[in-house]
Amino acid sequence: xxxxxxxxxxxxxxxxxxxxxxxxxxxxxxxxxxxxxxxxxxxxxxxxxxxxxxxxxxxxxxxxxxxxxxxxxxxxxxxxxxxxxxxxxxxxxxxxxxxxxxxxxxxxxxxxxxxxxxxxxxxxxxxxxxxxxxxxxxxxxxxxxxxxxxxxxxxxxxxxxxxxxxxxxxxxxxxxxxxxxxxxxxxxxxxxxxxxxxxxxxxxxxxxxxxxxxxxxxxxxxxxxxxxxxxxxxxxxxxxxxxxxxxxxxxxxxxxxxxxxxxxxxxxxxxxxxxxxxxxxxxxxxxxxxxxxxxxxxxxxxxxxxxxxxxxxxxxxxxxxxxxxxxxxxxxxxxxxxxxxxxxxxxxxxxxxxxxxxxxxxxxxxxxxxxxxxxxxxxxxxxxxxxxxxxxxxxxxxxxxxxxxxxxxxxxxxxxxxxxxxxxxxxxxxxxxxxxxxxxxxxxxxxxxxxxxxxxxxxxxxxxxxxxxxxxxxxxxxxxxxxxxxxxxxxxxxxxxxxxxxxxxxxxxxxxxxxxxxxxxxxxxxxxxxxxxxxxxxxxxxxxxxxxxxxxxxxxxxxxxxxxxxxxxxxxxxxxxxxxxxxxxxx
Numbered sequence: 001x002x003x004x005x006x007x008x009x010x011x012x013x014x015x016x017x018x019x020x021x022x023x024x025x026x027x028x029x030x031x032x033x034x035x036x037x038x039x040x041x042x043x044x045x046x047x048x049x050x051x052x053x054x055x056x057x058x059x060x061x062x063x064x065x066x067x068x069x070x071x072x073x074x075x076x077x078x079x080x081x082x083x084x085x086x087x088x089x090x091x092x093x094x095x096x097x098x099x100x101x102x103x104x105x106x107x108x109x110x111x112x113x114x115x116x117x118x119x120x121x122x123x124x125x126x127x128x129x130x131x132x133x134x135x136x137x138x139x140x141x142x143x144x145x146x147x148x149x150x151x152x153x154x155x156x157x158x159x160x161x162x163x164x165x166x167x168x169x170x171x172x173x174x175x176x177x178x179x180x181x182x183x184x185x186x187x188x189x190x191x192x193x194x195x196x197x198x199x200x201x202x203x204x205x206x207x208x209x210x211x212x213x214x215x216x217x218x219x220x221x222x223x224x225x226x227x228x229x230x231x232x233x234x235x236x237x238x239x240x241x242x243x244x245x246x247x248x249x250x251x252x253x254x255x256x257x258x259x260x261x262x263x264x265x266x267x268x269x270x271x272x273x274x275x276x277x278x279x280x281x282x283x284x285x286x287x288x289x290x291x292x293x294x295x296x297x298x299x300x301x302x303x304x305x306x307x308x309x310x311x312x313x314x315x316x317x318x319x320x321x322x323x324x325x326x327x328x329x330x331x332x333x334x335x336x337x338x339x340x341x342x343x344x345x346x347x348x349x350x351x352x353x354x355x356x357x358x359x360x361x362x363x364x365x366x367x368x369x370x371x372x373x374x375x376x377x378x379x380x381x382x383x384x385x386x387x388x389x390x391x392x393x394x395x396x397x398x399x400x401x402x403x404x405x406x407x408x409x410x411x412x413x414x415x416x417x418x419x420x421x422x423x424x425x426x427x428x429x430x431x432x433x434x435x436x437x438x439x440x441x442x443x444x445x446x447x448x449x450x451x452x453x454x455x456x457x458x459x460x461x462x463x464x465x466x467x468x469x470x471x472x473x474x475x476x477x478x479x480x481x482x483x484x485x486x487x488x489x490x491x492x493x494x495x496x497x498x499x500x501x502x503x504x505x506x507x508x509x510x511x512x513x514x515x516x517x518x519x520x521x522x523x524x525x526x527x528x529x530x531x532x533x534x535x536x537x538x539x540x541x542x543x544x545x546x547x548x549x550x551x552x553x554x555x556x557x558x559x560x561x562x563x564x565x566x567x568x569x570x571x572x573x574x575x576x577x578x579x580x581x582x583x584x585x586x587x
Contacts, residue, residue, distance in 0.1 A: 191496050205456045460488050467495050
């Protein structure tokens with residue numbers, strides 16, 4: 001603390017005494033370069049003349065405390081030592097500046113003579129350097145304050161650690177006993193996991209074996225089915241060939257029938273056309289004759305007397321043509337004496353009308369008009385029917401041409417039965433190739449399954465050998481070779497259940513049991529999932545100050561070669577004892 005106070009006093013004296021000297025510029029430049037190389041710590045405080053203000057706000061203090069809590073005790077101590085070194089170096093630098101950079105006033109006057117016009121610029125530089133010195137002093141005060149806080153925190157943490165070490169310091173025997181219990185639990189869990197894995201392997205082996213046996217049994221049935229399908233296909237091919245032959249004969253017969261029908265239809269069509277044409281000609285002639293007659297009657301009536309017109313107007317339309325003709329005949333007979341020409345014309349008209357009525361079997365003019373309209377409609381219908389018949393004829397001719405082409409193709413090309421037979425043959429050959437490929441794939445799968453079965457059997461044998469931990473004598477080898485995989489797994493299970501009892505019996509022997517115990521512990525530590533972190537901390541004498549606990553990543557797992565080497569050593573260590581014990585019994 002005295003060092004820092006001394007440093008602050010010297011810096012303040014230096015500022016107030018050298019403020020009016022020209023050499024103060026050089027001193028300030030050197031101090032500024034030094035503090036810039038040291039770097040700032042990020043603390044800002046207010047500094048007035050000789051008073052030192054409180055440098056920390058609450059937020060900065062809380063952040064620094066959190067950083068300190070995150071560090072370990074060793075890191076905190078290293079950090080404190082670094083801060084002390086930095087403070088000492090800063091103090092030495094300030095002292096060197098004060099001792100080496102103070103020059104007599106004559107040198108200042110000489111420098112002032114060389115630089116007469118640089119007074120105001122130098123004053124600004126001096127002011128800037130003074131501000132930078134103030135900030136550096138404030139940072140120094142902040143660091144000093146943090147150092148005090150950290151020292152107090154260190155003391156508190158050391159006290160708490162001492163109390164914790166006193167409380168949590170169990171005896172060596174209890175700790176050793178707890179470790180043995182945990183290791184036994186790990187061994188039991190590992191062996192149970194291995195038992196379950198072996199049972200799963202055995203179940204999968206049995207399932208694969210059953211599946212393969214089932215497929216081997218089903219293979220002849222599948223082949224028989226394929227043969228039956230091939231025979232059925234051949235029979236279907238023969239049936240199809242027969243059907244195609246029958247179809248060809250039927251096609252030929254139908255072609256002959258179609259030709260005959262077409263000829264008959266043509267003949268009928270020609271006859272119907274002739275009859276229709278004749279009827280049309282007759283009707284046209286009749287209509288033309290009637291139209292001529294009507295024209296003649298109209299001319300004659302227009303020349304006749306007006307009495308006929310009045311009588312016709314007075315007649316009721318319901319009476320028909322008979323009512324009209326009777327008075328006309330009487331009046332013509334009455335006027336025959338007076339007008340012989342008119343009488344002849346009226347008689348002709350009456351005759352023509354009577355002939356029309358008899359021909360059409362109707363007595364009214366309206367019916368005649370209706371029949372004429374209906375005849376025109378029937379004529380149009382006949383024309384449409386004629387066009388339809390012509391279209392049908394064209395379609396039938398096209399069908400005939402297509403049938404003739406088919407007939408020619410069937411006559412000069414091989415029949416469809418042979419093509420169908422070839423298609424069926426190619427399809428059946430493709431199916432046979434696919435089935436052969438499938439059989440080959442099944443053979444490959446069978447070979448793979450056999451290899452897997454051999455691997456499983458080898459794994460079971462290795463597990464049995466590891467559990468026994470005995471030399472493979474002839475008797476033991478013979479018994480192991482005679483056992484099945486299921487019997488071997490049962491023997492493994494029985495030996496696993498008896499392992500804790502054997503361990504309890506051999507725990508009193510001493511060195512041999514300790515070696516066996518270490519071997520079992522190392523074998524259980526092989527897999528990382530069986531490693532459990534101890535509840536109590538394990539630490540060395542070197543790591544007492546660092547408070548670094550043991551983690552799972554530091555655990556060591558033995559390799560397969562090391563395990564084999566340990567097994568051989570144990571077997572060699574136990575062999576002479578067993579031979580010595582067996583000797584007196586035989587004698």
